[in-house]
Amino acid sequence: MIYKNGINEISSDMLNGFFVDWPNPPSPQTHLKLLKNSSKAVIAVDEKTNYVVGFITAISDGVLSAYIPFLEVLPEYKNKGIGKELVKLMLKELDDLYMVDLSCDDDLVSYYEKFGMLKSNSMLVRNYERQSGSLDK
Numbered sequence: 001m002i003y004k005n006g007i008n009e010i011s012s013d014m015l016n017g018f019f020v021d022w023p024n025p026p027s028p029q030t031h032l033k034l035l036k037n038s039s040k041a042v043i044a045v046d047e048k049t050n051y052v053v054g055f056i057t058a059i060s061d062g063v064l065s066a067y068i069p070f071l072e073v074l075p076e077y078k079n080k081g082i083g084k085e086l087v088k089l090m091l092k093e094l095d096d097l098y099m100v101d102l103s104c105d106d107d108l109v110s111y112y113e114k115f116g117m118l119k120s121n122s123m124l125v126r127n128y129e130r131q132s133g134s135l136d137k
Contacts, residue, residue, distance in 0.1 A: 001053075001082060002045045003089055007035045010043065014052045017074050022131060030133040039066065042089045044073070044082045053077040056086040058094060066094045068102040087115055 004010075012028035015035075019025035026034065035041045035057065044054035054073035060066035068090060073083045094100045103122040104112060113119065 001080075001085075002047050003085060004043050004045065005040070005089065005093060007032070007041050007043060010035065010052060014045070014050065016051070018055075018072055020072070020075060024128070024131040026131075026133040034070075034133065040090065040093050042086050042093065044077075044086060046077070054082045054086055056090045058090055058100075060094065060097065064098040066097050066100045068100065071102075087112075091115060 010032065012032040015028040015031045018028075018031060035043070035055065038057035039060040039062065040058040042056050043052050045051065046053045054071075054077060056068065056071040058066045058068050071083060071086060073086070091100065100117075101120075101122075102112065102117070103124060109119050
């Protein structure tokens, strides 16, 4: 497995199968735009297939705070330590900031606590009709 900070040399053809269980997932082209527009992105690439098999993103003001909106590993690559490595690399990228936040489902709280993260409350809005994203903007 190769881990890369940034998405140089990544094309939408390398981004298939993500957003598992989303009823209206973003296309690989929208996924690439999401990665490009993130403040930071770390990806895992299977060196045998040259496909992206996992990614994590952060949005940051670059001064005090960052938010981690996405961490995903393809189902066939789960339980191999890829997600753990992606989180560790991203937290290292963000370690000069005061706060790093993320929201997760209750069943993932213990996973993130292993990285020293603290459980908190979060509030959110979901516009499900926009779930697939748009390349118009």
